[in-house]
Amino acid sequence: MTSPAAFRDQTNWSGGYYELAIEVGSSDDAQIQAVLSALWSAADVHGCFGQRDHEPEEQDLVPCTVGSLAEFGHLHGQVRLPTGQLVVCGCVAIRGGDESSDWLDFYVPGGALDNAGLAYWDGRRPFFRSDVMDDWLAGIGKETFTRAAFSLGVVGFEVSGCSDAATLAGQMPQERGIGYLLPVDGTLHYGAANT
Template sequence: MTFADDMSDDENWTGGFYELCLVLGAADDDNVDRALRSLWRAVGVQGCHVRRADGTGFAEVELGVAALHEHGHLRGTLTLPSGARVVCGGFLSRYESVDTLELYLPLGALARADRRIGGYPFDESSGVKSLTWRSALDRWLADVALAVYGDVPFHRALIGFEIDEDRDIAANRRYAAVLMSCVDGLEYRPADA
């Protein structure tokens, strides 16, 4: 039997990533540290692990921005709203002095937890059909983002498969869900493609 929350099962890490990207703003390690801790808490990640340098599994590390800088990716497990447990990970992207903190759910693990996911985004049930499962996942991740925003305000959040911000949110059809700043905080705009 296979388990979607087995970190040592390489199949769980395949297929690309379904992501929650928090665009934090100007590079600031203290802000990243607070956002990372808030994100892990809000989504209920258990553990903070990194791949061992010799490739023999995982080692536990202390959650924090220092671990992100030293190891790149942090990994753990979480429980989806369906009750299924899956592996997850996080990393920091610092590009042109802008920090983006990302939580990712590997599609290999998600597909083991929910058969509807299949070969998303490359099979016949992708696109608009995939909104049958993506809408609930997106809304849950949006609620996680809102919880983090209450602790550490950020510029915007994006939710979807391997987000390319320019392509995914600027087009007539959105492949990613978006939380954008508005007068009252954040406005949720669901994916529609």
């Protein structure tokens, strides 16, 4: 049986990503670091590793830092789903440069969800969605925000870049194909996917 927590099993890393994508609201390394640290802690990620082709016990831990993200591209670990299954997970930074703010994407690959037996496609919806994953990732986003504020969070399957805080201008969309974590006057509001 395939373990959804195994790094070496490349099927765990396949199939796209179920994400909590966070628009940091700044391109300042200190702010990105604050959100990264808060996110890793809120998700209760086991370990922090630079390679996904070696099992955790076969490699050294790396610091959970912006520097490690720059060096390795992605940070990897293992996280326990609400179902109790331990699965692989990761995080990547998408740096916007001078023109826009940076994003941090925390993800669980679709292959790991498949190997854990967590359904995120029922054939009735026009896109992937798991209420279990949405609620769990939204909870991680809410906890992250209490420790390090951010401009926007979006939750769902491959949601990074689907929207941004400037476009929303503080207004929660009425019809939502993805989940939104939108700060308004310092308070984070969650709008679950509803279409």
